[in-house]
Amino acid sequence: MTAEDAFRFYESVRSRLPSAAHPQTFSHAADLGEIAENYDVFVFDAFGVLNVGDTPIAGARARLDALRAAGKTVFVLTNAASLGRQATLAKFARLGFDFAEREIVSSREGARLAFAAVPDKANWGVITTAEDECADFDAPLRGLLDEAKPDFDAVEGIVFLSTARWTEDLQQALEASMLRRPRPLIVGNPDAVAPRESGLSLEPGFFGHRVADRAGAPVAFHGKPFPSVYDLVERALPGGTPAGRVLMLGDTLHTDVLGAAARGWATALVSDHGLFRGLDVERFIEESGIVPDWIIPAI
Numbered sequence: 001m002t003a004e005d006a007f008r009f010y011e012s013v014r015s016r017l018p019s020a021a022h023p024q025t026f027s028h029a030a031d032l033g034e035i036a037e038n039y040d041v042f043v044f045d046a047f048g049v050l051n052v053g054d055t056p057i058a059g060a061r062a063r064l065d066a067l068r069a070a071g072k073t074v075f076v077l078t079n080a081a082s083l084g085r086q087a088t089l090a091k092f093a094r095l096g097f098d099f100a101e102r103e104i105v106s107s108r109e110g111a112r113l114a115f116a117a118v119p120d121k122a123n124w125g126v127i128t129t130a131e132d133e134c135a136d137f138d139a140p141l142r143g144l145l146d147e148a149k150p151d152f153d154a155v156e157g158i159v160f161l162s163t164a165r166w167t168e169d170l171q172q173a174l175e176a177s178m179l180r181r182p183r184p185l186i187v188g189n190p191d192a193v194a195p196r197e198s199g200l201s202l203e204p205g206f207f208g209h210r211v212a213d214r215a216g217a218p219v220a221f222h223g224k225p226f227p228s229v230y231d232l233v234e235r236a237l238p239g240g241t242p243a244g245r246v247l248m249l250g251d252t253l254h255t256d257v258l259g260a261a262a263r264g265w266a267t268a269l270v271s272d273h274g275l276f277r278g279l280d281v282e283r284f285i286e287e288s289g290i291v292p293d294w295i296i297p298a299i
Contacts, residue, residue, distance in 0.1 A: 001200050003275050006193045007284055010254035013209045017254060018225050020261035022291035032063055032249065032268070032299040039247040039266060041237060042067055045224070046078040046092075048251030048274020049299060053196040056095045057273050063299045064097065073241075074103055075233055077248070079223040079255065081108040081188035081204070082129045082162035084136045105232045107223025108161065111188030112137055114222055115159055118184070125155035127204075128162045145170075152177035157184040160204045171207050178215035185211055190221040191255060195274045224250070225259025234263070249299060251275050253290040261290070268294040 001009075010017075029035050036042075044050055050060045067074055076092070076099060083091060088106060092099050115121065121139035128134065134141045137159075144150040144158070145165045152158070152174050178185070187208035193200040205221065212219040222228045237246070243264035250256020250267075251274020257267045269292040271281045285291055 001193055001202060001206075003193075003200065003277075003279055006200060006275060007253075007288070009192050009206065009209075010252075011288065013213075014254075016209070016212070016221075017258060018227070018262040020258055020290075022261055022289065023293055024291070026269075026285065026292050026295055029268075029294055029296050031296055033066070035247075035268070035294060035296075036067060036070070036072065038245075039072070040245040041073045041075070041241055041247070043075045043077050043233060043246060043248045043260070043265070044299070045248075045250035045252070045256050045270075045274075046076055046080060048195045048277075049249055049270045050076070050097065051095050052273055053198075054095070055197060056097070057298060060299055061096050061098075073238060074099075075236070076104045077106075077224065077229060077233055078104070079107045079189045079191045079203075079205075080194075081106060081111060081223065082132055082164065084108070084132075102236060105229055105236070107188050107190070107229055108136075109232060110222030110226075110228035111159055111161065111186050114186050114220060114228065115139075118157065120156070123155055124157045124159065125150075125152070127158060127160045127166065129164045132161065134159075134161075153181065155183070157186070159186045159188060160208060161188045163201070163203055163207065166202075166207065171210065174207075175211055175215050178211055178217040182215060182217040185217055185219045187219060187221045188223065190223045190226060191252075193275065195251065195277075200275070224255040225262065227259075227262075230259060230263045247293075249296075253284060253288055253292075257292045258290050266294075267292040268296055270298060271295055272297040 126141035248260030
């Protein structure tokens with residue numbers, strides 16, 4: 001999938017995404033340092049802002065260190081849902097970042113809390129990596145992809161966390177199962193794509209929207225741009241922080257910018273390392289009407 005394809009996909013599911021007010025126009029800055037004095041809290045997307053796949057972006061660690069030294073509050077708000085909290089901390093440490101546990105909010109936590117609210121958890125399945133045992137979820141989940149032939153019909157609901165082992169054949173089987181008997185699907189990563197070293201990978205959001213479109217199953221998305229993860233960040237903000245003093249930095253209009261704008265946060269689209277790298281981002285802003293406060297090439 002290309003960036004253009006991903007943009008078209010997000011536009012096609014726009015009715016499911018939050019609505020938000022946006023500024024009339026955007027401003028450009030050379031980097032985050034030029035605008036940091038305007039904000040107290042900085043919420044960073046990971047992929048395309050701090051790292052591309054398993055490669056940290058040059059200067060990202062130094063920028064975080066400078067913000068903390070200036071007394072600013074920083075968070076990472078990531079839609080990467082296949083790792084638990086400790087594994088996520090370890091991943092960022094391997095990339096050279098030193099986040100504290102309280103500074104990381106992931107879409108997995110939104111999905112975990114949504115599952116915790118399910119009245120009957122006796123027979124649910126999960127789509128995730130081979131290594132993910134989902135020990136942080138409050139009831140056992142059947143690892144559907146650990147079976148020789150996944151039996152989607154056999155479970156009463158599914159949590160979708162990762163596409164690492166996902167295929168088109170499996171997607172078609174899931175859609176057919178949900179069409180026969182619609183059941184809840186909790187999608188823990190609403191992204192359609194993610195920037196990797198080799199290009200864009202398809203993510204659970206892409207397949208979750210397909211299930212909703214083709215099977216009519218009740219699909220609940222947790223992660224940017226949907227509200228549950230912003231609730232988690234806002235609960236952790238310093239008391240009395242005005243929404244306008246929070247800046248979200250991300251590489252995607254329909255997730256990072258739209259979701260933050262829906263909360264009244266300021267937004268900065270990071271253009272050079274993520275979804276829109278090498279493209280004219282202003283064309284996509286004009287067409288979508290999703291307008292960030294700032295465009296910066298990198299943080």
